[in-house]
Amino acid sequence: MNTTEQEIEMEQLLRQADAIADDIVTMEMTDVAGAYDRLQERCHQSRRHVVLGRLMRYAAILALPLLLSTMVLAYLHFTSSQADIRFAEVKALDGTVVRFELPDSSVVWLNAGSQLRYPISFDGDKREVALQGEGYFEVKANREHPFYVHTPSGMSVYVYGTHFNVQAYDDSECIETSLEEGRLNVILPNKGQQLTLRPGEYVSYNKLTCQAMKSTTDVEVKTAWRKGELIFRNATLDEVFKALSRRFNVDISYRNHTNRDDRYRATFHDETLPQILDYLSKSTVLTWKYEPYHSSSTANKGQRKVLIDLY
Template structure:
């Protein structure tokens, strides 16, 4: 090396010395500590990024089952809410008449000893109620949700919006539907026959022979009970006593000893039962007596009993 330098001319040596000086300056200009810190920062950034990606994979792994669980619980909750129906029941005590408004704002009057069962929230496609006894309906119009009145004998009445009366006492041999306004459709218990009524018509279903009889009727005679009136038009004594028994909450035993048939045309408003019986006795040989209520072994009382004899 020494020999090579000795053999070189002064100009070559100068150029070598300048190049070496420049290399030394460049090396001195490098910030070793800064480069070290920058390298450490990059390492930490890469490490945090790796940990974040790993955590996100774990989070996704945990979130999917949680999401599925939430969806299942939500479906079970809301699905059960939609399908589970809650029912309410309203009853008119014997000897009383009540007026009641249903959830769809339809109005119903219940006659003495009648019961109406209905869902607290009607379905989106229908409005179903169950009737035992007698009721007068003013149904709020809704073409998308027909209104059904179902009776214990299986007879059903469906409408969209109208005024009508259904008499379906379980101890009667018939079910009577009377239309005041609009249209109603009456479906037989076997579902094979549907009869449509016009205002002023009634349909009588005989529970014994299962026959349907359609005809004209005095509508107000059939629905005046909701206004506290008893109206009879060519009514036989047997029918009159049946209605009086329900209206006054008594038992009436009618003995037709003579075998004669009498028909009456009358309207009663605030008369008492004795006053009505006295009125009926003016045109027929009627005698009647009262048996008071008796306390039974279970501390309940029997109904007052009226025994009517026709001679």
């Protein structure tokens, strides 16, 4: 090999040595340990994201049946609580007065021709009953569960514990509520207006005019029927005969041949129907008679019909 070739080969070796030296310097400047740590951290983070994502998916999968079961149980509880409510009815036939106790130990008297519908157990926030006719209530005190009496006309009363009377016969023009003791709230139909009664007060609601009148009253007179008494104070003959019809289980046909609207004041205890009618006929021109029992015009089977004429 001549001198020129040797110089060329030596020059190539020197350039390779310089390149290797540069690579060594670059490698020495590189933070291999730090890069390794960062790589490890990224791997851990990636692994955590993967695990977390899987856990969230698993949680969602597990929570879905739980959510569905909760919704189903809530629905079943609501519907069953509504469907499971069972009601009872108590009736007082014409000519009778019935006394009984409600599930909360409240006591109710039903006047003749009345009925009360109530749940066999008071499980809700309210104790609610529905009355047709007349009832006297001795409500067991419970501040957490008010006691409601609903009538067909839409008028309701509610108390927390007290004694009161409600008269709501279908054939009566007015609904009356009188309070003996405690405090009573009256909810009027349609308007939602409320009135508060104190002992010795009553409300009369006219179903035709939708007007209510609040006044004082003799509660003993309003509730005398519980003791088998009939007390009339400034009563019309229509009112008297309706009460007699229920008390004695008769169908009274009353014909007024005058334009008078006489008012009557009387108290009856153990008198029979003929005795009462004879008494009334002494103060006015009034005649009465029983229609034959077998007559086809008898309103209800088992009822006698009484024909009364006022002249």
